[in-house]
Amino acid sequence: MYSLIKQMLFQMEPETAHKVALSSLRVLEPLLPLFSPALRVSDPRLEKTIFGLTFPNPIGLAAGLDKKGQLPLAWERVGFGFAELGTFTARAQEGNSAPRVFRYPDQKALINKMGFPNPGSAEAAQNLKLLKETGHWPSIPIGINIGKSKVTPLEEAVEDYLESMSYLKPYADYFAVNVSSPNTPGLRKLQEAKPLKKLLTALVKEAKGKPVLLKLAPDLEDKPLKEAASTALSAGCAGLIATNTTLSRRGLPSGKYPEGGLSGQPLRKKATEILKSLSRFMKGKVPLVAVGGVFTPEDVLEKLEAGASLVQVYTGYIYEGPFLPARLCRSLLKVKK
Numbered sequence: 511m512y513s514l515i516k517q518m519l520f521q522m523e524p525e526t527a528h529k530v531a532l533s534s535l536r537v538l539e540p541l542l543p544l545f546s547p548a549l550r551v552s553d554p555r556l557e558k559t560i561f562g563l564t565f566p567n568p569i570g571l572a573a574g575l576d577k578k579g580q581l582p583l584a585w586e587r588v589g590f591g592f593a594e595l596g597t598f599t600a601r602a603q604e605g606n607s608a609p610r611v612f613r614y615p616d617q618k619a620l621i622n623k624m625g626f627p628n629p630g631s632a633e634a635a636q637n638l639k640l641l642k643e644t645g646h647w648p649s650i651p652i653g654i655n656i657g658k659s660k661v662t663p664l665e666e667a668v669e670d671y672l673e674s675m676s677y678l679k680p681y682a683d684y685f686a687v688n689v690s691s692p693n694t695p696g697l698r699k700l701q702e703a704k705p706l707k708k709l710l711t712a713l714v715k716e717a718k719g720k721p722v723l724l725k726l727a728p729d730l731e732d733k734p735l736k737e738a739a740s741t742a743l744s745a746g747c748a749g750l751i752a753t754n755t756t757l758s759r760r761g762l763p764s765g766k767y768p769e770g771g772l773s774g775q776p777l778r779k780k781a782t783e784i785l786k787s788l789s790r791f792m793k794g795k796v797p798l799v800a801v802g803g804v805f806t807p808e809d810v811l812e813k814l815e816a817g818a819s820l821v822q823v824y825t826g827y828i829y830e831g832p833f834l835p836a837r838l839c840r841s842l843l844k845v846k847k
Contacts, residue, residue, distance in 0.1 A: 512830075512831030512832065512833065513831075515831070516829075516831065519531060520613065520615065523609065524609075524611035524612065524613050524620070525608065525609070525610065525611045528611070532576070532580065532581065535581055535584050535588075536580065536581060536584070539581065539583060539584045539587065539646075542584065542587035542588065543587060546587070548833060548836065549587065549588050549589045549832065549833065549835075549836055550587070550588075550589040550835075550836060551567065551589065551835075551836050551839035551840055551843070552566065553567075553839075553843055555843060555846050556568065556591070556839055556842060556843065558591075558819065558820070560749070560797045560819050560820060561684065561721040561723075561748040561749055561796075561797055562721065562748075563592075563651045563683055563684065563721070564651075565591045565592050565650070565651060565820065566591045566649075566650060567589075567590075567591035567835070567839050567842075568591055568814075568819070568820045568821055568842070569589070569590060569591050569810070569821055569822075569823065569835045569838050569839060570590055570591055570592040570593060570594065570653075570799075570820055570821065570822045570823075571585050571590045571592070571593040571594060571822065571823065571824070571827070572594055572801045572822035572823060572824035573594040573595065573596050573597055573653070573655035573686060573688070573725075573824075574597070574622075574624075574824055575824055575827065575828075576593065576595050576596075577595075577596060577597065577624075577626075577627060577628055578628060578629060578634065578637070579595035579596065579598070579634050579637060579638055579654075579681075580637070582595065582638070582641060582646070582647060582648050582652055583641070583646045583647060583648045585648065585650070586648035586649065586650045587648075588832050588835060589832075589833075589835035589836045589839065590650065590835050591650055591651075591820075591835075591839075592650050592651040592652070592653065592683075592820070593648070593650065593652055593653070594652075594653035594654070594655050594686055594822065595638075595652060595653065595654055595655065596628065596634075596654055596655035596656060596657070596686075596688075597626045597628065597655045597656065597657040597688050597691070598626075598628050598630070598631045598634050598654065598655065598656055598657070598674055598678060599626050599628060599630065599631065599656070599657050599658060599659040599660075599670070599674060600630065600631050600659050600662065600670045600671070600673040600674045601630055601659035601660075601661055601662065601670075602628065602629050602630030602633065603625070603626060603627060603628065603630070603659060603660055603661075604627055605624050605625035605626060605627030605628075606623050606624060606625035606693060609768075610622060610623045610624050610625070610770070611623075611624065612767075612768055612770070614762060614774070615829075617761060617762055617763075617774065617775060617776055618774050618775040618805060618825070618826075618829050619761070619762065619772060619773065619774035619775060619776050619777075619825065620772070620773050620774055620825050620828070621767060621768055621770045621771065621772050621773075622693070622755070622770050622771055622773070623693045623768065623769050623770030623771070624693060624770075625660065625693045625694060626657050626659075626660070626691065626693070626694060631656070631673060631674035631677040631678055632677050634677070634678065635677040635678050635680070635681065638678070638680075638681040639680070639681070642681065651683040651684065652681065652682065652683050653682065653683065653684045653685065653686050653723075654678045654681060654682035654684075654685050654686070655685075655686040655688050655725070656671055656674040656675060656678070656685060656686070656687060656688065657671075657688040657689075657691060657694065657697070658670050658671065658689075658694060658697055658700070660694055660695070664696055664699060664700065664705070667700060667705070667709060668708055668709050668712050671687065671709060671712075671713055672712055672713065672716050675713060675716050675717065676716065679716075679717070679718075679720065682720060683720070683721075684720060684721040684722070684723060684748070684749075685713065685717060685720060685721070685722045685723065686723045686724075686725050686751055687709070687710065687713060687722060687723065687724050687725060687747075688725050688754070689701050689706065689709070689724070689725070690725050690726050690727035690753070690754040691754060691755070691771065692727070692729075692754075692755060692756075692757050692770065692771045693770060693771060698727055698729075701726065701727065701730065701734065701738050702734070702737075703737045703738070703740075703741050706724075706738060706741045706742070706745075707741050707744070707745055710722065710724065710741065710742055710745035710746070710747055711745045711746070714745055714746040714747065721748035721749065722746070722747050722748060723747060723748060723749040723750060723751050723799065724738070724739075724742040724747050724749075724750050724751065725750075725751040725752075725753075725754055726738055726739075726750060726751065726752055726753055726754065726784070726788075727753060727754050727756070728752070728753035728754065728755075728756045728758075728777065728780050728781055728784050728802065729756055729757050729758065730784075732787060735784065735787065735788070736787075736791050739788055739791060739792060742796075743792070743795055743796060747796065748796060748797070749796045749797040749798065749799060749819075750788060750792070750796060750797075750798050750799070751798075751799040751801060751822075752781060752784045752785045752788055752798060752799070752800060752801070752802070753777075753780075753781045753784050753785075753801065753802050754771065755770075755771025755772055755773045755777070756771060756772050756773075756777055756780060757771065757772070758772065758780065759772060759776075760776060760780070761775065761776025761777070761779075762776055773802070773803075773824060773825040774803060774825035774826070774829070775803050775805060775825075776803070777802040777803045778802060778803020778804070778805075778809060778812075779803070780802070781800065781801065781802025781803055782800075782802070782803075782812055782813060782816050785798060785800050785813060785816045785817055785818060786816045786817060788817065789816060789817025789818075790817075797819040797820070798817050798818050798819060799818060799819065799820045799821070799822060800813035800814075800816070800818035800820070800821045800822065801821070801822035801823070801824065803825075803826070804821055804822070804823045804826045804838075805823075805826040805829065805830055805834075807837070807838055807841030807842070809826075810838050810841065810842065811841075811845065821838075823835075823838075
């Protein structure tokens, strides 16, 4: 069924297809429990307790698919064990100019240069409040991904992130700190030890016990990667997310490509290498969340064996469709027999 739907969606411009898919999911959300046997796998063997939260299964939705935080309940109903909403910024912003999403079906890849389009953290918080008050709220953990507003100078980044956290804290089971998107000018400079320590220390304090995770770029060399991980640990972060999209075009045919972050299968190997490096370096001191090129059961096992406690999908969900979380969970149960 999804192969036919995908054919129609892939005839549309990528961002239009994304909006159509989310709108359709919103309409179908009340009907999704009817398809629960196909969409959701409930088994205590899949449960994990990580940084104080219980995840019914380790397969999560990565940030970027539900940028406005419109469908937290739907993500539970299609089988995810957790979902990360956003990225949200203190100031409302339209993001970069279109076209800003590009598909490469032969490589099962995307390039996006979205630039954090979102309603701003205050309005997002109001929207999430309404969803919660009207019963459109899941039982799975919800992560809130926060980034820096484009108009905010780097030297004012801490205040910008803190403002977002203050509004969104009631709706977050954990926070993911995005300093690694390639689509906001200068943002990745916040991965450097000194500004990163200042930022994370302030956010951990403001979170008042809620887990704060740092999301890292796959383009960091070994030394700055380890410095960022050490800084996160010393600041009190509860975990690391590896990785964001990449500026590399390795895995794509030679040619000219648009600016932006590459995701999907070409990122898989590099994201796993980063994960392995972090796992060896951190030695279990904090949990690791894997994201990057997850399409198949084998991809999930690769991430888990590399040291991940949880695994997120994004591009894989677009290419493989709504039955992907259940398929991945069933494969994990076969391994656990």
